[in-house]
Structures are given as C-alpha cells and as structure tokens.
Amino acid sequence: MKLRWDSPDRVDSHDGRYHRDRSADPYHTSRWTRISKTWRMSHPLCAECRRKGIIKPADVVDHIIPWPVCQDFYDTSNLQSLCEDCNHEKGQRDKSIIAAWRRKHNEQ
Numbered sequence: 001m002k003l004r005w006d007s008p009d010r011v012d013s014h015d016g017r018y019h020r021d022r023s024a025d026p027y028h029t030s031r032w033t034r035i036s037k038t039w040r041m042s043h044p045l046c047a048e049c050r051r052k053g054i055i056k057p058a059d060v061v062d063h064i065i066p067w068p069v070c071q072d073f074y075d076t077s078n079l080q081s082l083c084e085d086c087n088h089e090k091g092q093r094d095k096s097i098i099a100a101w102r103r104k105h106n107e108q
C-alpha cells in the first residue's frame with residue numbers, strides 16, 4: 001500500500017491550484033514543481049548525509065545558497081537533495097544568512 005504522505009512525490013503534489021493565490025512564492029509555481037521533481041529523480045539521496053558517508057533518501061530539494069540570497073531561484077547549479085533532518089539543520093543556518101542578507105539589502 002502506498003500512503004499519500006509516504007509518496008516520494010508528496011512535496012511536489014501542489015499543482016496549479018495554488019499558483020493564483022501564492023504566485024509571489026516561487027515554491028508554489030509549476031516551474032519549481034517541474035525542476036524539483038526532475039532534480040530529485042536524478043539526485044534521490046541526501047547530499048549532506050552522503051558527505052558523512054551515510055546513504056539516506058532525500059525528502060526535499062534545497063537551495064545551497066538560500067533563496068533569496070541566491071538571486072536565481074531556478075539555478076539548478078545551486079540545488080541539492082536533503083533529508084528532513086539535514087534540511088531542518090540547514091534551515092536554521094540559512095535563517096541567519098537570510099536575515100543578514102535582508103539587513104544589508106534594506107540598507108542599500
């Protein structure tokens with residue numbers, strides 16, 4: 001039995017229905033859905049775990065340089081696959097990077 005929450009496609013299950021309401025959020029565009037889906041098919045393992053020698057399936061596609069700091073949301077050279085744990089860990093680090101970037105950006 002394949003449960004919905006256990007489906008490898010669950011992160012990308014959003015379709016155009018959300019596009020109208022959340023068009024300001026690039027994560028909810030059909031372009032991102034397509035890119036992230038393709039990326040995870042060719043990068044199914046967590047990149048962070050693999051660097052530690054652990055083989056673990058990825059859950060999400062992450063921007064190595066966090067958005068919006070990376071400027072180009074759809075730049076595939078800035079993507080990596082991560083598991084939930086690594087994504088959470090990196091998310092904490094990204095927060096301060098984004099906050100610093102916002103401060104600098106607003107000053108200019």
Ligand SMILES: [Zn+2]
Nearest residue numbers: 046049083086
């Ligand atoms: Zn991981």
